[in-house]
Amino acid sequence: MPTKRPLPVHRVSDMTTVTISSKYQVVIPRDIREAMGIRPGQRFQAFQYDDRIELIPVRPIREARGMLKGMDTTIKRGRE
Secondary structure, three states: OOOOOOOOOOOOOOOOOOOOOOOOOOOOOHHHHHHHOOOOOOOEEEEEEOOEEEEEEOOOHHHHOOOOOOOOOOOOOOOO
16 A cells, blocks of 8 residues: 655645534544644634635744745835
8 A cells, every 4th residue: 555645745635525523523534634733732823715615724923933034115105
């Protein structure tokens, strides 16, 4: 049996069907959990986007440090 390897961050995983429980809970498939490093108790923001639901992991603000480094801030601005 071939070993499943984690999905690269930039790749969209294969479509998997999940079931909503009577308590409106959904189990995230193992290959997705492992590829994204999702842990029990981790928090997500839930958004309705058109006809789908998107879950965005809540990350500590410290992880954002330096993410805008090197960003080009020379944009044309309107009259102030």
